[in-house]
Amino acid sequence: MLVADYLIAVWLVGRSTFAEAVAGIDRLHLLIWTGLIGLMGSGTLLEPDLATVTARVKLGLVLVLTLNGLQAMLLSKRMKAAAGVLNMRLLAWGAITTIVSQGCWWGAMWIGFITASARS
Template sequence: MQMTAVASPPDSAEDAQRPTPLWVLAALGVLSSAALTGACWMAGHVHADATLQTAARFFHVAALVVGLGAVLAVDWFAALWLLGRRRLADILNTANTLQIPIWGGLAGLLVTGLFLSPDMESPLTLTKLGLVLAITLNGLYAHWLGQRLERYRDADVPVRLLVQSGVAATISQTGWWGACLIGFLNSQS
């Protein structure tokens, strides 16, 4: 007779929504940093022909549209919440729903960037890579922050969490738009 383990339901709603442990987020931060470093190294060793570069450029822009578009939606709902025009639950639901497009867009940018022959000695390119790392680590922080905000869905949010949310949104917008601007400037040269 074969025994099959069945997961028991959580004891409470709180158990069902346990926050991601900090060590997991820290490990993801280290892995993300290593992936970006590896992509930078690989970009110097990948020599794409013109057709592959053209395809990579198209998919790079598509990944940017998906990732930045999702980030803009989350931050727009957050701004409306801060103005009292949306509930905290709206922003949390939006952020949870759009995590896959945000992270998928970021991953798409990383992979397609391998084939765009980035100039790894250019200060602009290095700044862009720093911004990409910042938005990646900030995204992990925003995930952690969102889980902290969950307990305030129907209550007043402490000022500390409001400030942290504003800082995370500012880093996000600065990073995404800064990387876009540098990408545009690099494409002109």
């Protein structure tokens, strides 16, 4: 997801067009979904203690991340259909999608790090 944020930053500073940024992000979907599957798989292999609040919060973050990813695919299709025309509604939707995604990714990673450190 950081690459998607980078592509938007490049567009914001005028070094690419909106259509180029959206096309680049569209190509990242497979990589992003692979990362999510890896996160879920590694979390399952670590056999989390579902009785703990942190494990349940992390599962909640991963669920929100998955749902956010599904709606992000719809957003991507809408942005492609806009053919590079700047639409404030789509940009706001994209900003919210990014904030939710980053919050979930970093939250889940932070919880995993803290949990692993506590076990050591």
